[in-house]
Amino acid sequence: MSLLIGESIVTKVLHKGRLQGDLFLYSRNNYFSRMNPAEQYILEKPEPFRSMLLEVQVYIEQTLPDFDLLYKWRLPIYYSEDCPICYLNVTKGYLDVCFWARTAFNVHLDVLIAEKRKFVKSLRYYKPEDIDGKILIECLEEAYRTKTKGFTAG
Secondary structure, three states, X not given: OEEEEOOEEEEEEEEOOEEEEEEEEEEOOOEOOOOOHHHHHHHXXXXXXXXXXXXXXXXXXXXXXXXEEEEEOOEEEEEEOOEEEEEEXXXXXXXXXXXXXXXXXXOOOOOOEOOOOOOEEEEEEOOHHHOOHHHHHHHHHHHHHOOOOOOOOO
């Protein structure tokens, strides 16, 4: 949960709908408390991408029954039961929510973008209105259902 207070953003860590951990305070130049690098990635993005990332983060954390938000390859990656579920990437004017396209992953293949990627497909959002919560949740549920350890298709 995040609140905008003047030039600062106050973030509370949520896990399974309950507050966990510390209160984090972020301002443009200073971090006043511990900050997960994945959360830092999200909070440092310019608008509208910061808002989009926060919205997607809420969907992910409310959908997955068990998750860890880690930072690998300079990107926030969600894991569940030590298996990668998805990662978030802001690049070239859009937000990609990327899923490992395992052979059993069979939902919304008409919407997911592969774009010369062998093992990854993504939902692509250019503006906040593009986020379709129903499709995102169904892709997250499918990624959770088909999860395996490692990053290649299986």
